[in-house]
Amino acid sequence: MEPIYLPEFRDIRWRWIAYAASTIVVLGVAFAFTHEVELKQDVRCEIVSPAEIKIQGASGLISSIYVRPPEQVSAGQPLFRVERDLSLASDGMRRTVFDAQVRDEERRAADARYTQRHVDLTSQLATSRTNEASRRAELAELDVQGAQNSLLVSEAQKKLARLESVSDYVAADRVEQARADLHQSRIARAEASSRRQQTVAALADLQNSQTSLTAQLNELEASHARDLQEADARFEQNRRDATISAPKAGTVTFSRLVQGSTLQPSDVAMVIVTDPTQPLRAELRIPSRRRGFVHEGQTVRLKFDAFPYARFGSYEARIDSISRTTVAAASAPTGPEAAAAAGNGGTPPDQGDEYVAWVTLPGHTFHYGSQRFDILPGMQATASVVVERRTIAEWVLEPLFKIVRG
Helix, strand or coil: CCCCCCCCCCCCCCHHHHHHHHHHHHHHHHHHHHCEEEEEEEEEEEEECCCEEEEECCCEEEEEECCCCCCEECCCCEEEEEECCCCECCCCCEHHHHHHHHHHHHHHHHHHHHHHHHHHHHHHHHHHHHHHHHHHHHHHHHHHHHHHHHHHHHHHHHHHHHHHHCCCCCCHHHHHHHHHHHHHHHHHHHHHHHHHHHHHHHHHHHHHHHHHHHHHHHHHHHHHHHHHHHHHHHHHHHCCCEEEECCCCEEEEEECCCCCCEECCCCEEEEEECCCCCCCEEEEEEEHHHHHHCCCCCEEEEEECCCCHHHHCCEEEEEEEECCCCECCCCCCCCHHHHHHHHCCCCCCCCCCEEEEEEECCCCEEEECCEEEECCCCCEEEEEEEEEEEEHHHHHCHHHHHHHCC
8 A cells, every 4th residue: 555645736836835825824723722812891981180189069159269279278278168048037137147146146145144153153162162161260179179178177087086085184065066067077078079070060061062063063064065066056057058178288270169150069169189299090990791801910001082092092001909899880871872882783881880990000191102191180081901811713613612611
C-alpha cells in the first residue's frame, strides 16, 4: 500500500498561495481558541466632586442674601434668608412680626414670674440664715450658762457634804437650806439643758428649711430656662422664615439667588467648594444582571456627553469601590422614547435596583491633542465597562459550547 502524502498543489501554479492560506487558517483557528475579546456594557455616570456642597431643599421668597461668589465662608455663617409666610395676623401685622411679639411677651412674663418668685425665696432664705445665726449665738450662751449651772451644782454638793459632816455642830436650818440650794441648782441646769436641746432642734429645722429653699431656687432656675426654651420652641415651630447657613467652611463658587425671586426645593441655591485640590469622582450605576463581571481596580473608559466620542475619544479611569448592596435604580425612561427604542430593536433599560461604583479621575482636565478642557462636576458621561470575556471560538460556537457544557 502506497503512503499518502499531503497535497502539494502541483496543479496550481501559485501553490505558495495555497500554503499561505492554509497557514493563515491554522493560525486563525489557534488565535480564535486562545485570544479573548471583551464584551462591554455602557452605563450612565455622573461626575461629582467630594469637596462640593450643594445647598438645596430650601423654598420660599428670597429676602436677604449675605454672601456672593467667590467669597470665603466659615462653618455656620449665614448665607441667605427665605420667607415662606407672607400672610397677616388678625390685627393687620405681618405674621412673622406678630409671632415674634408673642414670643417676646411670653419671655417677659416668664422673666417676671421668675423674678417675683426668686425674690420671695431669696428673702426667705436670708431670713432663715439670720435666724440660724441668732440661734447659734443663743446656743453658745446656753453652753456657757450650762457650764455655770454645772459649777453651781458642784459647789452646792460640796457645801451640803460639809454641812452634813458637821451636822451635830450646826443648825438644822442651814443643812436644809443647802439641800434646797442644791435642788434649785439642779433644776436650773435641767432647764438650761432643755433649752439647749430645743435650740439644737430649731437649728436643724432652719438648716432643713435652707436646704429646701436652695432646692426650690435651683428648680426655679431650671423652670425659668425651660419656660424660655418652650417659648423659643413654639416660635421656631410656627416660624416659616429660615436663615440658611454654611455647613462647612469653603468658597462659594455658584449662586443662583436673586433677591425677591422664589426658590423651589429642587433648585440648587448655592455651591460651596471646601477643597478644590480633591480629585473628581464618577458615580456609575451598574445593573444587577451586569454586576458579576465588574470588580474593583477594573479599567473603564468614560465618554463625556460634552466631548463627542467620535472626535475626542474616551477618558481612562479605574474603579475604586463598588457597593455591596443595591440601591434604588434611577427612573427608567417611559413614553415615546422607550417605545421607539423597543420598536427599533434596541435594548430596553434595565429594571430593578442597581449597584453603585465609584471611579476616581486622574485629573481635572480632558486632553485632546494640544488642547485641554476642564472636567466639571455635574457632567454626564457614559462609562464602558467590561462585563464579560470570551474567546472568539466561544463567541462563534456559543450554541455548541452550551450543548457541551450541558
